[in-house]
Amino acid sequence: MKNFINYKSFIAKTQFGLENVLAGELEKYGAKNIKIMNRAVGFEGNKELLYTANLSLRTALRILVPLSSFNISNAGNLYKKTFAVNWVKFINPNKTFMIESVVNSKLFKHSKFPSLKVKDAIVDKIRESRGKRPNINTVEPDIKIHLHIQNNSCRIFLDSSGESLHKRGYRLEGFTAPLNETLAAGMILLTGWNGDSNFIDPMCGSGTLVIEAAMIAMNIAPNLNRNNLGFMKWKDFDNELFNNVKNKLTENQKELKIKIYGSDKSSKAVNIAKKNAQRAGLSNKIILERKNFTDVDKIGGNGLIVTNPPYGERIKERNLNNLYKNFGDVLKQKFTGYDAWILSSDKEAMKNIGLKTSKRLTLFNGALECKFYNYKLFKGPLKKSKTAQ
Ligand SMILES: C[S@@+](CC[C@H](N)C(=O)[O-])C[C@H]1O[C@@H](n2cnc3c(N)ncnc32)[C@H](O)[C@@H]1O
Numbered sequence: 001m002k003n004f005i006n007y008k009s010f011i012a013k014t015q016f017g018l019e020n021v022l023a024g025e026l027e028k029y030g031a032k033n034i035k036i037m038n039r040a041v042g043f044e045g046n047k048e049l050l051y052t053a054n055l056s057l058r059t060a061l062r063i064l065v066p067l068s069s070f071n072i073s074n075a076g077n078l079y080k081k082t083f084a085v086n087w088v089k090f091i092n093p094n095k096t097f098m099i100e101s102v103v104n105s106k107l108f109k110h111s112k113f114p115s116l117k118v119k120d121a122i123v124d125k126i127r128e129s130r131g132k133r134p135n136i137n138t139v140e141p142d143i144k145i146h147l148h149i150q151n152n153s154c155r156i157f158l159d160s161s162g163e164s165l166h167k168r169g170y171r172l173e174g175f176t177a178p179l180n181e182t183l184a185a186g187m188i189l190l191t192g193w194n195g196d197s198n199f200i201d202p203m204c205g206s207g208t209l210v211i212e213a214a215m216i217a218m219n220i221a222p223n224l225n226r227n228n229l230g231f232m233k234w235k236d237f238d239n240e241l242f243n244n245v246k247n248k249l250t251e252n253q254k255e256l257k258i259k260i261y262g263s264d265k266s267s268k269a270v271n272i273a274k275k276n277a278q279r280a281g282l283s284n285k286i287i288l289e290r291k292n293f294t295d296v297d298k299i300g301g302n303g304l305i306v307t308n309p310p311y312g313e314r315i316k317e318r319n320l321n322n323l324y325k326n327f328g329d330v331l332k333q334k335f336t337g338y339d340a341w342i343l344s345s346d347k348e349a350m351k352n353i354g355l356k357t358s359k360r361l362t363l364f365n366g367a368l369e370c371k372f373y374n375y376k377l378f379k380g381p382l383k384k385s386k387t388a389q
Pocket residue numbers: 174175176177178179180202203204205206207208209263264265266269291292293294308309310311315323
């Protein structure tokens with residue numbers, strides 16, 4: 001199949017704090033020249049890798065393909081240099097498109113203005129050569145273009161993912177403050193776990209962490225069932241290659257050899273988690289129960305706990321300090337041998353956990369800055385954290 005796009009260098013976008021795990025994922029799939037950037041990772045590969053990456057990466061939000069980059073000094077310039085791109089190669093006049101822009105430049109007072117200029121240039125160029133123009137669709141465009149302007153530097157990309165890759169499709173319902181799927185997967189990968197020991201989330205809400213954990217343990221590509229990836233609307237979409245990539249990923253799936261357990265005190269949350277697990281095709285792989293965390297027991301001698309308890313800003317819980325103290329006590333009394341990780345934005349409440357923190361990473365849950373705390377629950381006397389003493 002003839003390629004219209006240069007399938008060589010790509011940029012996978014992610015969220016703050018997940019750049020290194022994303023780079024690790026890319027390495028696993030054979031990406032070359034991996035470069036860590038700010039909330040993104042640059043890499044090189046080919047068309048097959050681009051398809052594989054979109055279906056498989058757990059911590060990428062979208063993958064962009066660079067189309068053109070140039071310097072600009074004003075809006076006229078931006079129009080002219082965008083017009084110079086051979087847009088008919090990428091967009092048919094009967095397709096729709098939209099532009100998503102990130103503009104950080106003194107050249108423009110209004111951030112929407114440059115994307116209007118770019119839109120005009122694309123439409124004019126296609127009309128000039130094909131006698132017909134493509135329409136704009138900001139809801140479900142066939143082709144999504146990204147415009148990044150930083151001072152004088154302008155870069156234009158094609159979005160190979162379309163809808164963000166965190167939308168795996170299994171979570172139609174969320175309970176209060178569900179985690180973004182990409183963040184949930186990133187949290188699990190940051191712990192270094194690869195599905196070799198039991199996994200517990202005793203405050204599982206809508207089940208995002210347990211579902212992502214099951215997919216990691218079984219090597220299931222999280223977007224294997226997505227049929228609305230951006231590149232599927234491109235002129236050079238290779239359906240045969242796409243099916244081969246999907247078959248290969250399916251063959252690489254593994255049986256689940258460990259236990260994955262989620263519970264929540266709310267029966268509504270557990271019902272939602274069950275429905276989400278079912279949509280992910282994992283209902284017989286994940287144990288889900290309504291339980292207060294005080295009644296949860298460990299499974300086996302060691303394992304991993306990853307959870308995000310309620311925190312003040314997003315969930316109105318009375319007496320959060322008590323909840324965190326009780327949770328710390330449960331970890332101490334019942335989970336020796338386990339590795340526990342807690343995501344929370346509530347530094348005050350976290351002081352009540354009363355365990356020595358062995359790692360503290362910064363992550364963002366939406367716009368909310370959180371810390372991801374690690375507690376190694378070794379056998380033997382446990383030291384109290386300095387803050388809790
Ligand atoms: C921030 S939400 C978790 C969201 C979840 N990670 C998701 O992606 O949907 C916190 C959860 O803790 C649960 N919770 C609060 N207190 C609890 C307790 N004592 N025992 C068990 N679950 C509790 C709440 O019902 C809520 O579902």
